[in-house]
Amino acid sequence: MAGMRVAVFASGFGSNFGALVDAAKNQRLDGASLELLVCDKPEAPVVARAREAGVDVFAFRPKEYASREAYETEILAELKRRGIELIVLAGYMRILTPVLVEPFFGRMINVHPSLLPAFPGVNGIGQALAYGVKVTGVTVHYVDGGLDSGPIIAQRTVEVADGDTLETLAPRIHAAEQALLPWVVSRIAAGAVAIDGRHVSVK
Template identity: 55%
Template sequence: MVKIAVFASGSGSNFQSIVDSVQSGQLDASVELLVCDKSNAYVIERAEQNGIEAFVFNPKEYQSKTEYEKKIALELQKRGIEYLILAGYMRLIGPTLLREFENRIINIHPSLLPMFPGKDAIGQAIAAGVSLTGVTIHYVDEGMDTGPIIAQESLTITEHDTAETLAERIHEIEHRLYPITLQTIFNRGGVRHHEKSAH
């Protein structure tokens, strides 16, 4: 069984859908740890309700990203974590974790990347007046939502959509697509060293 840590900064609806998928047997993984950078985030409560340990840190208490990522890396190593699953984590992952978990950090983003990277992708899509948006699951690199795309699903924006209704419909896709996609990745062992697998 794959040991995963979920990184989140907010309410944690994607965290919950991953936990639910594990409990229902749809996702063959074990959520060993929640990593959260906001002490008042609702996702911490969700972790408690599900008996999942949380590592909560305040980035301002550290001198640098390297310093707090080293602390996170220690927590992950202690638990034998194999994959980092970002679910509404609002910080860029730095070199420390990227090196340690190369090709094993996965993110979900509420747009059809490369369109509307960064914060408030749903608001960006509405402001731009586009008729199509969706959800992207991708590997994480050092850029902002720039890593290799694993899966995408599109969604038509109607004239009646508001940021709220669109967010709701996007969450529905996210909660269904993320667990399925993660299971596919775990089944094939990710893209780790795939270029060397000529054996």
Template identity: 50%
Template structure:
């Protein structure tokens, strides 16, 4: 059983999908902490409802990224966190966390990387008029959505898509794929630990 910390910045639909998969015994993990950089984000409410501890911060209250990442790292160590799972966390992970959790930070991104990295990937796909988009799950490195890809799944797009319709399609895939990939990853890593 892996101890995970989920990092989120928004409403937390992927946080919820992971929590549901754990409850349904489809994912062998324990969410020990939600880290959120936006006080007032709905993901915080989701965590509180499930009695999951939260660490909520505002980056502008710190002198540097290193300063708040040191504080986060302390919490992760206290809770013996094995993996950091990013679920709509809108900040680049800095060297402090990257060094301590190398190869153990996973992100989900709403495009078929390397296409459309960074913010508003769905809007980028819509503007580019592509015939398909999708979901990528990847390890995190120092770049913006540049880490090694673990899994991808595509979504066909019609000519009448909107941001909302693409978002709905992407979320349906994310909520299934993320827990499945995490389960595979955690199972493999447990076998490696033996």
């Protein structure tokens, strides 16, 4: 049986994308296959990473479209053409509209650098530091159209040390993301994740 067909959305360097590529190569995604990278910045390093890994790329410039809905309609057609079954948002820095969220509800996940519901939105690591928490971490959750508000699938904690700065804490957060995200994708691909309202169980 063919594995789950996955599209990854990313905007920047692509460290989480790279973690998924490595997991796929090492057969740690339970058969899931990375079929497409969607990127809103054609010059972003993640695009080169994808091409080096042999993953097809759909890169676009949002300013060339009349609206978010316009480019998302084009993306949706591409996803359907390729039979994509799961979308993974891995550092994709654009707000999604119902054009994509509704047809992929329950089949779209995001990784966020905090223990949600604390510190949603941009700069989750900086928000945690500014608040003075002693423990932060990462969250993988379903996307529901709100701001990092979808049902939580899995979380991993990261302790905040005295004197931590963005420069010292961020690498530990990113390492946790790169470990947790491939594991969640593998569980989804294995059919081991069930959602019931806000409650998600993982076998």
